[in-house]
Amino acid sequence: MAGAAGxxxxxxxxxxxxxxxxxxxxxxxxxxxxxxxxDAAMPHLWDLAASAGxxxxxxxxxxxxxxxxxxxxxxxxVLATAGWVCGVLVGLLLAVVMARLARARAVLLPWVxxxxxxxxxxxxxxxxxxxxxxxxxxxxxxxxxxxxxxxPVSIGALRGFTAPDDDRGGLYVDxxxxxxxxxxxxxxxxxxxxxxxxxxxxxxxxxxxxxxxTIVAEVYTGLPGGLGRLIxxxxxxxxxxxxxxxxxxxxxxxxxxATTLVLAGAATGLRRYRPGEAR
Amino acid sequence: MxxxxxxxxxxxxxxxxxxxxxxxxxxxxxxxxxxxxxxxxEAPAAVEVRGATREFPADAGSTSALAGVDLAVxxxxxxxxxxxxxxxxxxxxxxxxxxxxxxxxxxxxxxxTPAQARADQDYGIVFQEAGLLPWxxxxxxxxxxxxxxxxxAVTRRTRAQSLLALxxxxxxxxxxxxxxxxxMQQRVAIARALARSPRLLLMxxxxxxxxxxxxxxxxxxxxxxxxxxxxxxxxxTHSIQEAVYLSDRVVVLSPRPGRVVDTVxxxxxxxxxxxxxxxxxxxxxAFFELTSAVREALHASGRATATT
Numbered sequence: 133m134a135g136a137a138g139x140x141x142x143x144x145x146x147x148x149x150x151x152x153x154x155x156x157x158x159x160x161x162x163x164x165x166x167x168x169x170x171d172a173a174m175p176h177l178w179d180l181a182a183s184a185g186x187x188x189x190x191x192x193x194x195x196x197x198x199x200x201x202x203x204x205x206x207x208x209x210v211l212a213t214a215g216w217v218c219g220v221l222v223g224l225l226l227a228v229v230m231a232r233l234a235r236a237r238a239v240l241l242p243w244v245x246x247x248x249x250x251x252x253x254x255x256x257x258x259x260x261x262x263x264x265x266x267x268x269x270x271x272x273x274x275x276x277x278x279x280x281x282x283x284p285v286s287i288g289a290l291r292g293f294t295a296p297d298d299d300r301g302g303l304y305v306d307x308x309x310x311x312x313x314x315x316x317x318x319x320x321x322x323x324x325x326x327x328x329x330x331x332x333x334x335x336x337x338x339x340x341x342x343x344x345x346t347i348v349a350e351v352y353t354g355l356p357g358g359l360g361r362l363i364x365x366x367x368x369x370x371x372x373x374x375x376x377x378x379x380x381x382x383x384x385x386x387x388x389x390a391t392t393l394v395l396a397g398a399a400t401g402l403r404r405y406r407p408g409e410a411r
Numbered sequence: 412m413x414x415x416x417x418x419x420x421x422x423x424x425x426x427x428x429x430x431x432x433x434x435x436x437x438x439x440x441x442x443x444x445x446x447x448x449x450x451x452x453e454a455p456a457a458v459e460v461r462g463a464t465r466e467f468p469a470d471a472g473s474t475s476a477l478a479g480v481d482l483a484v485x486x487x488x489x490x491x492x493x494x495x496x497x498x499x500x501x502x503x504x505x506x507x508x509x510x511x512x513x514x515x516x517x518x519x520x521x522x523x524t525p526a527q528a529r530a531d532q533d534y535g536i537v538f539q540e541a542g543l544l545p546w547x548x549x550x551x552x553x554x555x556x557x558x559x560x561x562x563x564a565v566t567r568r569t570r571a572q573s574l575l576a577l578x579x580x581x582x583x584x585x586x587x588x589x590x591x592x593x594x595m596q597q598r599v600a601i602a603r604a605l606a607r608s609p610r611l612l613l614m615x616x617x618x619x620x621x622x623x624x625x626x627x628x629x630x631x632x633x634x635x636x637x638x639x640x641x642x643x644x645x646x647x648t649h650s651i652q653e654a655v656y657l658s659d660r661v662v663v664l665s666p667r668p669g670r671v672v673d674t675v676x677x678x679x680x681x682x683x684x685x686x687x688x689x690x691x692x693x694x695x696x697a698f699f700e701l702t703s704a705v706r707e708a709l710h711a712s713g714r715a716t717a718t719t
Binding site for chain 1: 530545
């Protein structure tokens with residue numbers, strides 16, 4: 133209900149601003165602080181809806197825009213999911229190594245953080261060579277998505293795996309030590325379950341990163357089928373049909389919603405591992 | 412090879428996983444390990460501490476928590492460690508549990524090194540906080556040590572249920588820890604500590620966070636548990652009454668660095684008798700005299716340290 137009301141409110145805000153604000157937006161000292169409201173910059177919502185029903189090209193039998201967008205969203209979702217899975221696996225692996233060996237943590241952690249300082253635009257050309265004919269064209273896209281996804285997982289999981297060290301003065305760690313079992317038993321029975329409250333937000337962040345990484349990589353490589361390619365194609369014909377440009381954006385929102393729903397489901401399934409709300 | 416098999420069939424008979432004491436004599440389910448029927452001519456003491464010193468590195472030099480402590484706890488004996496806060500009584504318990512190592516001196520548990528005793532699961536430990544895993548049910552918490560040591564599910568379930576019955580929580584097996592009161596949580600922690608049938612129970616102010624009434628009830632329950640299991644107990648406390656009520660012997664430690672300043676023998680009858688008499692014992696003249704003796708020793712140790 134609240135979600136539907138939010139969408140409705142956004143629609144009213146859009147049309148309200150478009151009606152109230154001047155066509156050229158608001159320019160103060162040469163800086164435009166409020167956006168233009170022309171039909172090219174902010175099409176009417178009904179124009180967006182009408183555009184969604186129109187075929188994407190004049191060719192006979194061309195599919196309508198909404199179907200192309202939906203397919204693009206589906207294609208991007210598949211790649212983002214693959215990138216997310218790879219990123220999560222790599223992130224978890226790094227976190228386990230860093231949690232197990234203090235020395236590995238000292239060596240790896242700075243590199244993990246540094247990996248995200250490098251701008252994606254600098255990494256993309258190294259991974260994705262649009263001219264290279266070898267291999268599957270979607271591999272670089274997945275690689276870039278996982279490159280962005282692994283980071284929050286490795287940091288969040290490390291935080292979670294090491295949480296029992298500080299919890300109640302190390303009481304749980306002492307307890308497991310008294311049981312006389314090895315580190316891995318403690319990992320499966322204590323550290324992993326205790327990490328869930330840290331892991332869930334990290335997985336959500338990773339999903340958002342994977343979606344953004346996928347679309348950026350699709351734009352860069354021009355991989356056909358995904359939302360990134362639609363952004364490139366519709367951008368080229370923006371002057372003729374400004375409303376179309378908005379469809380990949382809505383598609384990206386759909387992909388985000390899908391991942392959020394799945395992860396919310398996972399969070400519900402794991403709620404007994406989340407103290408405070410444990411019921 | 413017969414060792415693994417005997418463990419599977421009769422995990423209670425050989426909690427240590429050490430050399431099997433006796434060949435399998437059938438798999439009659441004995442809920443608790445009986446008194447030790449060791450063939451050795453002279454069983455080693457449950458705990459033997461000699462000249463244990465523990466120093467912690469500090470900004471300037473080091474601070475000493477324990478200085479040359481001697482302690483002996485016989486099989487089935489309950490010994491309380493009492494002293495002012497920060498006198499190192501918890502440190503001493505941690506040395507016995509192999510959660511910490513002495514700077515000098517030796518610690519032996521059933522004649523072995525503490526590390527070996529820990530590996531053999533010769534002791535169970537209870538802290539001031541119950542430390543139950545919040546995502547597990549009460550029963551699963553009691554089963555945890557057995558599960559970690561690969562005991563079969565059926566054995567675990569049966570034993571956990573009998574232990575929960577022993578601490579009076581049979582009806583709460585399916586509850587989650589946060590649904591239980593502090594006293595009940597501590598009972599679960601005790602049941603968990605007994606899960607591997609240890610012959611030694613280490614307790615670090617286990618009733619310290621409980622209200623007075625619950626505390627007294629738990630003390631009587633501990634006496635009953637002792638009578639039922641025959642396990643030796645090292646009990647850290649700062650309550651004089653608690654120490655006298657529970658113990659065969661009260662060891663009084665001085666303020667930091669902890670030293671043994673006095674030992675008070677408590678001859679108030681065996682645990683079962685004490686539990687029987689219940690609260691009445693606390694009003695006895697003998698009880699009063701013993702608490703006075705412990706209090707006197709505590710004050711004397713405080714004065715001695717203050718003047719040096």
